[in-house]
Amino acid sequence: MNNVHDTNHQNHTPDNDVHITSFKDNTLVWIDLLILTVITVKIAFFDLQNLTVAVALLVASAKTYLVGAHFMHLKFESRIISIFVGLVALVFVLVMIILFSDYLFRQEI
């Protein structure tokens, strides 16, 4: 019981000592995002066969990480929120895996 009370107090952060992302850091993240956009368009013109979707999703995930960590401040946010974001992503991936493990191995009737 004591532990619960201790963590509650630690998580209570007043508004004025939060991390402020500088104008410069935000702009650098934006430049990274633009570079990744150019990469995803360029790569689409290569014939990568089965890897096309995988590469597109990989670049999109990298962009999502940048937006989430920096623009959405998850990097400097209370950890509990990051844990929940991770759990939601996990639920989505599990649903995809369960669905395709059924769909791919289904026999034609």
Added chain:
Amino acid sequence: MSNAVTENHHNHYDPTGIRFGMWLFLFTEILLFGTLFIVYAVYRFANSEPFHDASATLSILHGTVNTVVLLTSSLTVALSITALQKGQVKRSINLLLITILLAGVFLVIKFFEYKAKYHYGLFPGMEGYIELPTGQKQFFNLYFFMTGLHAIHVIIGMILLGIIAWYIRKGTINPTRYVYLENSGLYWHIVDVVWIFLFPLFYLII
């Protein structure tokens, strides 16, 4: 127990809690679009050739420009939060207005894309659409539904950011209490993230 509850009675302001509430809402948004992406995955797996052919009718240039526009609008929202945190109220409002302007540019480009599709009768139910093979019909169903739902989110985002800009001007949202600006920013970034996935999955099947 009752002491623990009333201990904080005089100060109800809890920005982390308010942001967490916003995140809970965003999770429902992620699962809403996530479900549609799952439908997309199954349809595309079953119809890779028709999806390829139908995707060729979309303009990569328009899609790329719109991606850059939305990424830039995400930056201006992030900068607006930084500006307000640093006490630069006027700059914060101006950055929000630029964001709304960029959202407008996105919608105008989207409008012309839809208009071209309408011209060829490719909206579900029109003559051009009815003649398409089943796989291409599925592509256009998903294209209009997902980009349409996304566009509705863009419109809601514009209204939301406009209201926030008004409250900053009035001083209700200010350099010491700006969590509602942060929450609107979170919403805007999620709209951007959805587009980050929509763009390669619809425009870049080459």
